Amino acid sequence: MSGETVLTEVKGGVGTLTLNRPEVRNALNPTMIHEIDAALRAFDLDPEARVVLIRGAGDRAFCAGADLKTVLGHASALEVREHFGGIATILEVMARMRKPIIAQVHGYALAGGCGLAAGCDLVVASEDAVFGLPEIKIGLLPLIVMAPILRSIGRKRGLLMVLSGEQITARDAWEMGLVSVLVLRELLETKARELAEKLAGYSPLALALAKEGFATIQDMEYGKSLHYLRELSAVVALSDDAKEGIGAFFEKRPPRWTGR
Numbered sequence: 001m002s003g004e005t006v007l008t009e010v011k012g013g014v015g016t017l018t019l020n021r022p023e024v025r026n027a028l029n030p031t032m033i034h035e036i037d038a039a040l041r042a043f044d045l046d047p048e049a050r051v052v053l054i055r056g057a058g059d060r061a062f063c064a065g066a067d068l069k070t071v072l073g074h075a076s077a078l079e080v081r082e083h084f085g086g087i088a089t090i091l092e093v094m095a096r097m098r099k100p101i102i103a104q105v106h107g108y109a110l111a112g113g114c115g116l117a118a119g120c121d122l123v124v125a126s127e128d129a130v131f132g133l134p135e136i137k138i139g140l141l142p143l144i145v146m147a148p149i150l151r152s153i154g155r156k157r158g159l160l161m162v163l164s165g166e167q168i169t170a171r172d173a174w175e176m177g178l179v180s181v182l183v184l185r186e187l188l189e190t191k192a193r194e195l196a197e198k199l200a201g202y203s204p205l206a207l208a209l210a211k212e213g214f215a216t217i218q219d220m221e222y223g224k225s226l227h228y229l230r231e232l233s234a235v236v237a238l239s240d241d242a243k244e245g246i247g248a249f250f251e252k253r254p255p256r257w258t259g260r
Contacts, residue, residue: 011202015049022058065111115145132167
C-alpha cells in the first residue's frame, strides 16, 4: 500500500516502509502521518510481514521531524492539536503492534523523526546519523516524543536533549541506549535488512509475546513482573510453535512456524 508520501513493500517476511519526501528531509506533514498510520496497521494485519523496517528516502535524512510550514499553516488550535495527535497515534500503534519494528536511520533523525526512531523496537543507525530534539530553539517542545525517548535513554540524558536542543552523534546515541546497532554508512542497508530477515525467521508467536512481555513489565513492581512472566512463559512453552521448534531442533531441520 504505497501512497503519496510513503512507499511500502513486503519481501522475505519483512514489510518495508519508506518515508518518501526526500526533498524536505522526509518531514512529517498530515498526509505522511496518515499514510504511516495506515501502512503500519496494514502490515500488522498482513501475515507475510513478520517484521517491519522503517527507513527514509534520499541521502540526507531518516526524518527531520514535523513540516513547520504545515504547522504554521493550520488555521486553529484544534488543527494543530490534531496534527500532533496524529504523531501520538502512530507511536501508540507501534507500541501495540505484535510485530517487531526496526528503524534504519541515516542522516538526520530530529524532533518527531527522533521520536519515530525511538518508538521503534530496535534502531540500526549509520555512524553519520544525527539525533536531536531542537524544538526548544524555536519556542516549541518535543512533548509527544518525550514518551518513547525517555523510555529509551532515561531521565537525565533525555531531559538534557529536551532542554538543550543540541544534536548528538550516532555513537553518543548508541552509548545512551537510543541506538541498538551502530554500523558504517555503506553497511547500513545490508545490516538492517539482515537483522529484519533474521527476526522474520523466528516464530511469529514468540516475537509477539516477547514484545508484549517486554513492554508490559516496564511499569510493573518486580514481584508482579516475575509472576506475569511466569504465566507468559507457560503460554509460550505450550504453543504449537514451541513444540515445532523443539521437534525441528532434534530432527535437525528448519522449523515450520504457524504462529500458533
